[in-house]
Amino acid sequence: MAAVAQNVVNSDDQFTKNCNSPTQNSETDTNKSSDSKSEFQKNISELADILSKLNPWAKEFIPSSFRLKNDQSVQNNFSKVSSNDNFPNNRRRRNNFNQGRRRMNGRSFRAQREESIRRTVYVSDIDQHVTEERLAALFSSCGQVVDCRICGDPHSVLRFAFVEFADEHGARTALSLGGTMLGYYPVRVLPSKTAILPVNPTFLPRSEDEREMCARTVYCTNIDKKVSQLDVKNFFESSCGEVSRLRLLGDNVHSTRIAFVEFDIAESAIMALNCSGMILGTQPIRVSPSKTPVRPRLPRPASN
Structure with missing residues (x-):
């Protein structure tokens, strides 16, 4: 009887173990599953962190065919811009050069004109019978006469002239001829304020x-x-x-x-x-x- 009772107790223990074993197994599986999910999420986070540090326009991410076409278009555009000289710096440099050249031309022209004025005298009160040749012959004693122009009404004593010399010394010397009788009137000689317009x-x-x-x-x-x-x-x-x-x-x-x-x-x-x-x-x-x-x-x- 005692043996039978011991067998029953053993059977109950075994049944209890068998009944408790599925619960223990499910808890174990749940723990394993949660561990794998956490590990997967960790890997995903690490991968996202790595990808965030990458440059999407790096050469390794661009197909070679697209990269070749893009490089050629960039080179073509660059060559067009270079050939047309449309860069702001180049355009500014070119404009500055042109403006500087115009300034130099204008400056040199004014300098030549002022130098011509210094070589010219203004002569007034010229007799109506006096010709340009005769007037130039009078002033040739002061220096080489380059040009002589008589202006005004030829029938009036109000005629005037411009006499240009080869150098300033001749023009300064010509001022001493003021009061010289030429024809019926003494001429007046003053420094000129204008240059003689040259003939083509x-x-x-x-x-x-x-x-x-x-x-x-x-x-x-x-x-x-x-x-x-x-x-x-x-x-x-x-x-x-x-x-x-x-x-x-x-x-x-x-x-x-x-x-x-x-x-x-x-x-x-x-x-x-x-x-x-x-x-x-x-x-x-x-x-x-x-x-x-x-x-x-x-x-x-x-x-x-």
């Missing part, structure tokens, strides 16, 4: 023949626009002599015209200077010696 060198005489042509040529201004070239020729031929060549010029901007009149002989050109102030058409003309010859017009090439 391409129009100046190029040979002895052209210089002789200049001696036979007069320059006529203030010509009525309604006056024809034939009218100008008849006017001078009736008063002075035979005209060999005449060039009448004008445009729609100016109210009057100009003319270059070449005579057969130099005496006719001298007589033509006395025509200054006479009425031609409706205007009093002004006549002065010409510094340029009247060159014949070249024939135009035949058009095909």
